[in-house]
Amino acid sequence: MPENQLDEELWDERYRSRPALWSGEPNRHLVGEAAELEPGLALDVGCGEGADAIWLARRGWRVDGVDVSGVALRRAAEHADRAGAEIAGRITWLHENLTAWDPGRGRYDLVSAQYMHLPPPERDVLFRGLAEAVAPGGTLLIVGHHPTDLQTTVPLPPRPELFFTGVDVVALLDPDGWDVVTEAAVARSVTDPDGRAVTVHDTVVRARRR
Incomplete structure (x- = not known):
């Protein structure tokens, strides 16, 4: 994970260094938390090569996929095209630096931010802005490394x-305006560079705007 999550040149170079940076599968917590939601308009924050946006589009969502890397967005658009014209037509790809971009207020029925890691001042501003972008009755889903x-x-x-x-994420939400559905540290097994099985934990917060 790069230390500067919003450095465009760094991310472009990282994507260029490999033919595929991610697995091509949607993030497990998106699948687990959003599978039963009624489709509407979704924002996929840091969409990368597009797997989450494509999964949502297949389920009937219209999706804005936003990322700082133009290289990633070109790959994402290619993957969506291969998924079919109907899927690709439901997705809009946006090339933006999230610290400077305003997604708008109350626009989205789902805002999903997977593994966006910034220092606290920038992170708090970003997460508050993403929360503001959620429409009444909509869902905010934030996932990260614990x-x-x-x-x-x-x-x-x-x-x-x-x-x-x-707790850090929930503290940014107005308790009078949100119902917290999930707030957990979810364990999963990964392999470290020496081939050993290691248990790590993901911070998962899903909240519904009243």
Whole structure:
């Protein structure tokens, strides 16, 4: 995970270094938390090569997929085209730096941010802005690496301030305006660089705007 999540040149170079940076499968927590939601307009934050946006489009959502990397967005558009004209037609790809981009207020029935890791001042501004973009009755889904992952042998930047808990996210939401559906540290097994099985945890917050 790069230390600067919103550095366009860094991300473009990282995508160019490999033919596929991600698995091509949708994030598991998006599937687990959003599968039963009624389709509407979704915002996929940091959409990368497009797997989450394509999964949502297949389920009937209209999707805005936004990313800082133009290289990633070109790949995402190609993947959507291969999924078919109907799927591709439901997705709009947006090339934006999220710290400067305004998604608008109350626009989206789902806002999904998967593994967006910024220092607290920028992260708090970003997450509050994403929360404001959720329409009444809509869903905010934020997923990230839990701080305890720094105590494992999985390679991560040695910067504790980049990682967050569910409590950190929920604290940014007006308790009178939101119902927290999920606030958990979810365990999963990964393999470290030496081939050992390691248990890590994902921070998962799903909240519904009243």
